[in-house]
Amino acid sequence: MKAEADRLRSELSASQGLASSTFEALARDADHVISALTDLGISEGAEPVERARGVLRSAADLHRDPASGAVPPLNEEVYSAAVMISELVDVIATVQNSATGLIRLLASSLITNGTDARLRRLTLGFGALCRRARIPVRPKTKSASIELTISGWDVAGVGVVPEAPEGVDSWCEPAKNAVTEARRPCIVVLDASPILPLEEGVPRVADDATAITVASSRIDRFLLGGQDRWAEQIGTDAAFALAAYATTPVINAASKRLLFIGCFRCINLCSVDDPRADRLAWFMDAIATAPSPTRKDSRS
Numbered sequence: 001m002k003a004e005a006d007r008l009r010s011e012l013s014a015s016q017g018l019a020s021s022t023f024e025a026l027a028r029d030a031d032h033v034i035s036a037l038t039d040l041g042i043s044e045g046a047e048p049v050e051r052a053r054g055v056l057r058s059a060a061d062l063h064r065d066p067a068s069g070a071v072p073p074l075n076e077e078v079y080s081a082a083v084m085i086s087e088l089v090d091v092i093a094t095v096q097n098s099a100t101g102l103i104r105l106l107a108s109s110l111i112t113n114g115t116d117a118r119l120r121r122l123t124l125g126f127g128a129l130c131r132r133a134r135i136p137v138r139p140k141t142k143s144a145s146i147e148l149t150i151s152g153w154d155v156a157g158v159g160v161v162p163e164a165p166e167g168v169d170s171w172c173e174p175a176k177n178a179v180t181e182a183r184r185p186c187i188v189v190l191d192a193s194p195i196l197p198l199e200e201g202v203p204r205v206a207d208d209a210t211a212i213t214v215a216s217s218r219i220d221r222f223l224l225g226g227q228d229r230w231a232e233q234i235g236t237d238a239a240f241a242l243a244a245y246a247t248t249p250v251i252n253a254a255s256k257r258l259l260f261i262g263c264f265r266c267i268n269l270c271s272v273d274d275p276r277a278d279r280l281a282w283f284m285d286a287i288a289t290a291p292s293p294t295r296k297d298s299r300s
Contacts, residue, residue: 022258023060026082027053029089036092037110040103045110048117049088052081083193083247086260087125093293094128101139102127108144115161120144122191123159125245129264130157133290135283145182151282156182157243159189168195168226172233179239185276187283188234188269192244196222204251208259215248215261222246223267231269240270241280 030053034046055073062072073081095102102124109120127137127146138147146157158178162171171190179186196218203214223244230242247262266284270276 021256023056023063023078023082025257026085026260027056027060030056030085033085033088033092036096040096040106042103042107042110045107048110049085052084055081056085082249082260083262084121086247087121087262090262090293091121091124091128094131095124102131102137105139105144115163116144118161118191119159122161122189122245123157125262126157126159126189126243126264128293129287129290132293133286135286145178148187151279153185153279155185155187157187157189158182159191161191162195169229169233171195172230175239176234179234182238184238186239187241187243187266188239190242190244192219192222192246196246196248202249202251202258204253206252206254208252211250211252211259211261212263214250215246215263216265218248219244219246219263219265223265227267227269234269236270236274240268240274240276241283242267242269 030049033049034043034053037043037046037049055077058071058073059078091106095106105120105124105127109117109124112120123139123144123146127139127148130137130146130148136149140146144159148155148157158175158181160171160175160178175188175190179188199218203211205211205214223242227242243264243266245262245264247260250259250261251257252259264287266280266287268274268277268280270280
């Protein structure tokens with residue numbers, strides 16, 4: 001994440017007219033999240049969002065006027081704040097009208113710290129995606145896992161957040177342990193952002209639709225490169241699929257906006273002739289056609 005943040009900061013410094021408007025829009029998104037948290041009755045979780053908003057406002061002020069006197073945040077702080085707010089805006093749009101389980105998971109993701117907070121936000125995002133696809137979900141707040149029903153079949157979604165950046169496969173052992181503990185068929189939900197290979201420069205596209213395609217393709221290349229290896233390391237007796245999430249910065253050259261595109265992509269771990277493959281195909285079709293979250297501000 002630090003390498004990605006440093007590279008992004010370097011690109012923004014060389015791109016006139018991009019950074020200030022992007023971070024101002026994200027700060028406004030943070031205002032929307034804070035207001036929504038109050039409406040949901042979980043205003044105690046607003047503190048980390050308020051901190052992220054402060055970082056984004058400082059970044060906007062400094063890019064607009066380097067002599068503004070704002071305290072310069074670290075590149076990693078700015079990047080983390082942008083990713084957090086981008087994810088929460090999408091989740092809030094789904095959770096506002098959802099059952100209490102997702103709301104509790106949202107609250108717990110904001111009052112915990114470190115890897116546990118990231119794991120809960122990952123599970124929350126996956127649950128929100130399933131809900132938009134009209135797939136029944138039952139979040140487990142204490143374990144930050146989720147149960148879902150795929151075409152009448154109850155399965156678990158078990159999350160894993162890589163902690164060792166030096167090894168792209170370091171997450172496989174924790175994933176295998178989580179699958180064993182679930183004691184049921186599982187979709188492994190991976191936070192791929194920390195382990196995606198860095199690419200040459202921030203992608204520049206002509207429109208937002210292309211930005212989504214670019215972000216999706218980046219995860220697809222990563223998944224296809226490790227699919228067979230991961231199936232062997234995790235085992236497919238219980239784990240039949242892998243859903244990976246990542247946020248990718250993309251520049252819309254036409255509108256001069258920096259977009260933080262977050263998306264899930266899913267692949268099979270079981271073989272295509274496995275009896276579970278048909279239900280997995282149903283699941284993939286459902287999430288592929290799920291409506292996008294309705295957002296107040298679509299600029300970030």
